[in-house]
Amino acid sequence: MEKLTTGTLMRFAKNSICGEQPILQVLNIKLMDSKPVNGSSMTASQYKKTQRYRLILSDGKHFLPSCVLTVQLNELVVNGQLQEYSIIRLDRYLRSDLKGQTAKMILQILQVTVLDIATHKIGNPVSLLTVNLNENETLTTSITQNVLQPKVTGSVFKQPIVPITNDLPTLPPPLSTTMTTDVDSIKSNRLFKIEALNPFQNRWTIRVRVSSKTPMRTYANGEGRLFSCDIIDETSEIRANGFGDDCDRFEPLLIVGNIYYITQAQIKYANKQFNTLNNDFEMTFNNETIIEPCLDNIQPNIPMQRLHFISIDQIQNIETNSFIDVIGIIISIKDMIHGKSKQNKDYTKRDILILDRTGQITATLWYRIAENFQTSTVRSVIMLKGASVNDFNGGRTLSVLASTQVHIDPDLPIAHELRKWYLEEGMNIDMTDLTLQSNKHENISWKTFGQVAEYESSMASIGNSEIFRIKAVCTFVRHDPVYKACSRFDCKKKLQDNNDGTYYCLKCDLNYEDFKLLYMTSILLSDSTGYQWVSFFEKESEILFGCPPEQFPYGKSKDDEEKAYQKLTSICGQEKMFLIRVKLNHYNNHDRLQFTCVGIESIDARLMCHLYLEDIGKMSCTLSD
Template sequence: MAGVRLTPNAVSAALAGDTNLKPVVQVVDLRSIAVNGPPSKGPRFRAIISDGVATTPALFAAQLCDLARSGLVRRGAIVQLIEYIINTVQKDRRAMVILNMEVLVPECEIIGNPALPPESGVSNSNSMRADQFNGAPVLTTGITLSTVPRSIDNAPVLQRSTAGNSSNINPSPRDNPQVFQPTVQPSYRPAPNYRNHGTIMKNDAPARIIPISVLNPYQGRWAIKGRVTAKGEIRRFHNAKGDGKVFSFDLLDSDGGEIRATCFNALVDRFYEAVEVGKVYVVSRGNLKAAKKDYNHLNNEWEIFLENQSTVELCPDEDSSIPAQRFSFTSIDKIEDSENNAIVDVVGVVTSVNPSTTIQRKNGMETQKRTITLKDMSGRSVEVTMWGDFCNREGLQLQEMVECGTFPVLAIKAGRVNDYSGKSVGTISSSQLLMNPDLAEAHSLRQWFDCGGRDASTQSISRDFTPAASRNEIRKTVAQIKDDGLGMGDKPDWVTVKATVVFFKTDSFCYTACPNMTGDRQCNKKVTKSDSGNWVCDKCNQEFPECEYRYLLQLQIQDHSGTAWATAFQEPGEELLGCSARELYMLKENEDPRYTDILLQGLYQMYLLRLKVKEETYGDERRVKNTVAKVERIDPSAESKFLLDGFSRLTGLY
């Protein structure tokens, strides 16, 4: 076989920005560098490559490190660079990241007299660190010119053996010099001009698509191609700079690399409707920052923050090489050992679905909540809490299927583990729920469940789960609220009481509230009517032609142990009376007989009442106030299970 020679001027051409060149170069130095991260990733490798005259530092991409670990690439190896990128790591320093290469000669003496050219931007006394490529701190020593080995001869001679399939390399004798012949790569040629653009500037050329796994903050122009696997809802926030909004979406490419892209404010308006889950896009230009692992579960240390010059272009042709989704399922028994707030993928059969309820978050916002139960072949079951739109979208479908006797298989992508008194899984904005997905794990579960798994006994890892009410609730009687001194501490006590409503105060069951919206939150402060006929809010310092009506309902509750007074605001009031405060107020003002009927229908009904118990001061008097935070009608089946579980715990003591 004919010999191989190094591509002349390859280093200078590559550093000048010609990434279309596929040069033949030599590895004149190779060493491993330690990086922070999971031990399974192993060390990375840094090389000095030479074209026989000039050299440049180069970092092997993760997928090439096995070549160095196995010894296939080592000092003296001659390789052809198939794909690479050039990073400007400092103002005057550039270095190469090798994405793909072919080993031509595994080992050879050093060719020529390589030196570090000034135009390479690499100082002889300064080392290039791997964290300048990927942000991970490394342990490394300086690379100086003296560490680059040189051959005694300017042109050492090697040949490939042509015997059989052997690729042994034999040096030619000194008296029979042989020059390496260019059989693989031609000499350097300038990059082609772009037609119909005339003379272009450096950054006018379209960015080349690179794998997500090699994307890092030290690259100049880049582009990635991936499928959107998740898209979060628009979230609004308020900080020192004012009000803002943000949303994120996740991308997956054909190599399995994942990364999150985030948009703020004006970019939300620009990209939110354009980005659709399941479609493939080319994303270019953006600012890469370290991912905050408390909020970003993807296996990538970086996150893209899109900017004004960023582009997100839909690929018209479907790319079948990019999978629709990537799962890493955790069986339910392993979730029991997971840390709090861990992000997991889980798949199981839905065995029960509870009705959707409305709750109020700490920030005053209302949201929907629905709980379901999953079981799998590990002999465990887990409670899954759906939040927001999941309740009325996938949650409603699941409820209808279970009520019809169909128990679907549900795959959850990116659920968050909660470990408060047992383990449960909750949805987050980037979660995805797939019903009866076409996955091997789902098919196995379906067969297991239909062939006996339906009747298999399971143990819940959500230990205190009671389907009819909030998990981990504390049940008390009306008398125990006083007898146990609840609400007397610095923080309120939260209890659940099974009681009947026996009386409503009707003289003032609601108040006039401010309708002004700040972001997604309504003011709701009490407003008064001015002489002009408008409603005035002292907090907002504004006038409004109309006001809102919100419940401030005083009611008396009773169980077998006694009676107590409680206060119900908007959502609990609507649940108790079945209509809005405005509707009830208008019926009263118009002396409509339906007003009395509505009040009577709310009496003498048994409820599970979630109470906030806290001592408050009224004038000079201190007394305990009971506030109704949640109202649930009694589910006989769930209540029976609760009583049986309590009975089992009691009998287990003796």
């Protein structure tokens, strides 16, 4: 068993720990009973994902009860890897003091490695908060240099971290006469990285670059004003919002591409309806916020954009409603379409087809983005940051929302390489369109349910997901395949009936008077070798039942129940070729397989004969061996 690094917590309290990766023991783990900050529009599910665990850590001599696990490491507790009496190594961590008092000292754990699990408490440690420190040594509020360590193999964080220094440059007087600043206030705060920010800190300074900014706009019938910008550093990115008078103070000052020091803004939970960045928090400017341009002689190594491009052929493995970054060539632009949604609301959209070296996919532009998009951009490079992945007939499409950043011909090496490839050879190559559900599926294997049962014993080999086709019969359909869903075009959450004529959406955290009907059911499919429950959603259910969900008998009357029963039994006995996606999910500390139908085809006799002959040929080879 690993030996604990005795005395490390005392050195930590005195800010004399430098570059250590101490080995400690977990004495207790408790879920923090914290609530979102006031004004947070976070839903219950989003709040659950951002809950934090408090740990009591011991070095064998002292223990510290105020240790907080970053939300990215919650999975270690949920899956049981990190538990009471675990022996751990702190790879990256951060000290926070509230008003410089040791009694309010907090250790934030950013990266940890679980080494072993003991059966008992090691030593007889006493609380570090009750120990008298050397009176001649003054506690400071600065972060020890190099406390944030570089990347460790097998760590949760993949981006290299630049060591933080507490030597801040002397800033010149503010450039904007409309903003009152206090340079001493900035210098007295600690220099943080974006990935370490959370609502529990009250004194911090970050050095960031503005990567994008939205124009100032109005809301609430023109009475309110707001703007937002995305800011980045070497470790992460975060959305910053300004409202009311703060728009006049900060919107002219913040210039895209420039670097700034920012302090005393409010950190709160991000509203994922409008914020597509990979950060659980967002920032709001207020009357105490101070922003100073960074005029250092040596500029910090902060990228202009934080991009994680996904190739088009990998989009089919991405879960729907996820947000991704994509770059490609625009090969076609369709006419703008004006229409009304099922809720009788006007919408404007335009579809474009984009291509990269691996495939092509349709991206749908909405509202102002669709109206302002220039048709002359055909064969230009387009970069989409924060595009939403949607499902269409078993294929994939991209949706460009108001929060999506759209750049035409960006000045990036990958964009120049893509354009060169397209002009030299790409325009003459036929690419797979992920938008369309192929009718042949030559590269998708054919299986029986007997073979599917083998997945249970080899779950780890599945990866993210796997698609196969199977000839099967619908044996049984569960009742109520139609449900009342949220009326927002980008939300499909099942509504809760308030019994007063309104419905509540847990995802949007709003009440609605109307709803939309969607399909979602589970059907038992079987063949001669076995059976399997399979989930069916909108498109596939509509193909199977032969009508849209609005026409499905949905009601409580006896006549509706009889029609619904006839509709459900009418598909039983039907034999089809089904495309099934099997995916490994982790639920309640158990791995389980989820089977979802992503396509339905009629039986092609010629194709089936070809498949049978292939199987017979394989069997003949096996017998001859």
